[in-house]
Amino acid sequence: MKSEKTEKLIKKIDIETNAKVNKVVLDDVLKAFEKTRKEKSAEPQMSIKNTILKSRITKLAVAAVIIVAICFFFTHHIPNGQIETLQVTQIAKSPAELTTFASLTFAYREGGMEMFEKMCDKALKMTGPRPAEMSMQELFEEVNGENLERTEL
Amino acid sequence: MKVNNKTKLVLFILIGFIILTLRCPAFALPPDPDNAALLYYQAFCVYEKPDDTMEDMVRRLAGGGMEPNPTITRYIESCRPAIELAASAEELSKCNWGLKYSEGFDMQARHLAEARMLTYIILADARIALAQADYDLAIRRCLTARKLGVDVGQDPMTVGFLVEKAIEKMTNKCIQDILSSSTMELETLQQLKTQLNELDSRIKPVEFFLKTEQELMSMYITPERIREVLPQIWSGDGSDFARELILNADEQFCRRNLAHFNDYWSYVFSALKLPYQQVFNKKEELEKNYVGDFKENPDATMTVILGPAVYKMYGLGIRSDTFSNALKTALEIYEITAKTGQLPDFLPAGSRKDLYSGEDFEYEKTADGFILRCRAKDLIKNKTYEYEFKIEK
Numbered sequence: 257m258k259s260e261k262t263e264k265l266i267k268k269i270d271i272e273t274n275a276k277v278n279k280v281v282l283d284d285v286l287k288a289f290e291k292t293r294k295e296k297s298a299e300p301q302m303s304i305k306n307t308i309l310k311s312r313i314t315k316l317a318v319a320a321v322i323i324v325a326i327c328f329f330f331t332h333h334i335p336n337g338q339i340e341t342l343q344v345t346q347i348a349k350s351p352a353e354l355t356t357f358a359s360l361t362f363a364y365r366e367g368g369m370e371m372f373e374k375m376c377d378k379a380l381k382m383t384g385p386r387p388a389e390m391s392m393q394e395l396f397e398e399v400n401g402e403n404l405e406r407t408e409l
Numbered sequence: 410m411k412v413n414n415k416t417k418l419v420l421f422i423l424i425g426f427i428i429l430t431l432r433c434p435a436f437a438l439p440p441d442p443d444n445a446a447l448l449y450y451q452a453f454c455v456y457e458k459p460d461d462t463m464e465d466m467v468r469r470l471a472g473g474g475m476e477p478n479p480t481i482t483r484y485i486e487s488c489r490p491a492i493e494l495a496a497s498a499e500e501l502s503k504c505n506w507g508l509k510y511s512e513g514f515d516m517q518a519r520h521l522a523e524a525r526m527l528t529y530i531i532l533a534d535a536r537i538a539l540a541q542a543d544y545d546l547a548i549r550r551c552l553t554a555r556k557l558g559v560d561v562g563q564d565p566m567t568v569g570f571l572v573e574k575a576i577e578k579m580t581n582k583c584i585q586d587i588l589s590s591s592t593m594e595l596e597t598l599q600q601l602k603t604q605l606n607e608l609d610s611r612i613k614p615v616e617f618f619l620k621t622e623q624e625l626m627s628m629y630i631t632p633e634r635i636r637e638v639l640p641q642i643w644s645g646d647g648s649d650f651a652r653e654l655i656l657n658a659d660e661q662f663c664r665r666n667l668a669h670f671n672d673y674w675s676y677v678f679s680a681l682k683l684p685y686q687q688v689f690n691k692k693e694e695l696e697k698n699y700v701g702d703f704k705e706n707p708d709a710t711m712t713v714i715l716g717p718a719v720y721k722m723y724g725l726g727i728r729s730d731t732f733s734n735a736l737k738t739a740l741e742i743y744e745i746t747a748k749t750g751q752l753p754d755f756l757p758a759g760s761r762k763d764l765y766s767g768e769d770f771e772y773e774k775t776a777d778g779f780i781l782r783c784r785a786k787d788l789i790k791n792k793t794y795e796y797e798f799k800i801e802k
Contacts, residue, residue: 355522357625358514360568362641365718369725372571376522383458 354379445498445560446506446520452498453523456491456530459484464526471532471579473586477540485537488530495531496553504560510621513628514637521572524561528554528576532583544591551587552604555580559611565621567717573612574729581732588743589778589799595747602740609733615726616681619717623674626715630667632660635711642714647704654703654710666711673699673712677719684767685727689788692720724789727764734761735781735796738770742779746800752779765794 353359354375364372442448459467463484469475485492498504509516535550558576561569584601593601629638635658642648642655654662676699680691703710738760745753756772763770766785773780778799786793 352517352519355517355519356514357512357516357518357566357568358641360518360521361622361717364568364571364721366643368718368721369571369575372568373525373575376525379519379522380458380526381461 351379351382354382441497443501443503445501445504445556448494448498448501449504449520449524449527449557449560452491452494452527453520455494456488456527457484467529467533470536471529471583473536473582477533477537481533482537485530485534488534491527492531492534492550492553495527495557496549498560499553499556504563506561506564508564508566510625513625514641516566518566518568521561521568524557524572525575528557528579531557532579535583535587539587539590542591544587544593545597547587548584548597548601551580551583552601552608554583555605555608559608562613562618563611565613565618567618567622567722570613570615570618570722571725574725577612577729578732581729581736584736585739585796585798588739589797590801592801593743593747595744598740598744598747602737602744605733605737605740615723616678619674619677619681619719619722622717623671627667627670629715630663630670630711632658632663635663638711638714650704651710651714654707662707665708669699669708670712670715673716681723685765686785686788688723689720695719721789724787728787728790728794731764731783731794732796734764735770737761738781739779739796739798742772742798743800752800770796 360372360375363375367374463481466475466478466481467484470477470481506520508518531550531554535547535554538544538546538550554576558573558580561576562573563569629635635655639652639655642651673695676691676695680688680695683691699709700713700716701709703713738756741757741760742753745757752774754774756769760769762768763783763785765783765787768784771782771784773782775797778797780795780797782795783793
């Protein structure tokens with residue numbers, strides 16, 4: 257109802273327009289619109305931030321959510337093997353460090369044959385499985401990084 | 410004149426032959442390695458590294474915990490070049506792993522990890538041969554693995570001793586199973602016994618390894634190097650106190666600790682000359698006098714930190730050697746059975762001893778074979794061992 261009345265009122269107004277005035281009006285409108293848009297988008301952010309900062313429980317809840325999200329990301333996005341490798345590399349930087357005289361000797365001293373064998377197994381695992389077969393073509397590709405054809409002499 | 414020409418011709422041929430013989434080495438291929446370790450290192454490089462599932466299967470098959478299947482047989486077949494290289498190494502008496510002892514703690518011993526895996530592969534192949542009733546090949550593979558074990562133990566490194574004994578135990582078990590499921594010719598049995606005796610004559614006693622350990626560890630009981638020991642200190646009770654002592658160590662501390670360390674070793678070496686039971690009687694005294702509380706006696710600090718697990722190592726050696734003795738005694742029984750067609754009533758005279766008691770094994774005939782039983786307990790495991798052998802009829 258209100259919009260119909262406004263429409264009728266506008267129709268009754270007798271206004272003369274020109275291009276110059278139109279452009280000035282349009283620019284003003286666009287500026288005002290842009291200003292309002294910026295203010296509106298900033299307002300909710302400020303209010304969320306304020307809500308979090310003001311309440312202690314909300315702060316804790318947000319921290320918990322972040323921690324859970326990080327844990328979720330690592331458990332679901334890194335394969336198990338990779339996690340194991342990460343843990344192993346934290347203990348020793350390379351497989352070579354696992355098989356030094358000191359590592360093996362003190363492993364046996366600490367945990368007997370079981371620990372000693374685990375160290376040996378870890379060292380082998382860290383170097384990973386080798387491909388079952390490798391053709392000359394694949395070997396060339398791996399060495400040169402491209403698909404090379406046999407050169408005819 | 411005619412004779413002269415003939416002589417000239419003969420001389421010409423002779424000189425030509427000599428020149429040809431002298432030049433021959435220039436065309437010959439370089440000789441094969443005379444060091445078994447070089448062939449083992451090649452074997453470590455050429456076998457396909459198994460994934461976790463395959464590795465588990467290889468281990469179980471090698472230990473007799475499962476029957477061969479087509480998947481594992483295919484995998485072992487792909488490892489054939491590695492197995493053949495190890496078999497070639499069997500023919501060489503010299504084995505030098507080329508370890509850098511001067512590196513001390515940082516010395517690389519990766520060959521030990523690789524040797525264990527190669528042993529599993531070789532013994533898995535032996536088990537496949539056994540399942541296919543190819544007993545000769547199965548025995549050959551066991552001897553290849555056994556030789557690898559002996560070669561690992563040629564370097565005077567205590568960790569090498571551990572791997573040697575682990576390999577010895579695995580191969581003994583495999584030979585035990587082969588003997589129990591086949592009827593072997595007398596000649597094969599005698600040959601196996603000779604080869605086992607030959608290999609075992611090259612096995613070094615535990616003292617050989619412990620002496621190197623003493624020397625190697627002594628390098629670190631000096632004011633210049635003592636702090637290099639810090640990363641090796643355990644994280645248990647008293648570790649902080651030990652760290653503090655080492656951080657403040659001066660020349661006097663090192664001298665007194667080295668003297669205590671050497672006294673400890675003298676005691677160990679004299680104790681190890683005794684029979685098994687008496688060695689263990691000395692254990693308490695050793696712990697009380699030499700590796701006691703270093704808070705009360707700071708001179709014992711480095712002995713507590715660097716002294717090896719002597720009794721565990723000694724126990725491992727006795728366990729393995731007793732199993733080998735039981736196997737050789739069993740071979741003699743199999744020989745008598747092959748000759749006479751029946752099991753003997755008593756053990757043959759001069760048979761190998763049970764090292765726990767120092768006496769002959771207890772021999773018991775069963776419905777399908779015989780048992781050799783130790784007469785005294787393993788004092789570490791608190792267990793009396795018995796070895797069962799079957800006679801295939």
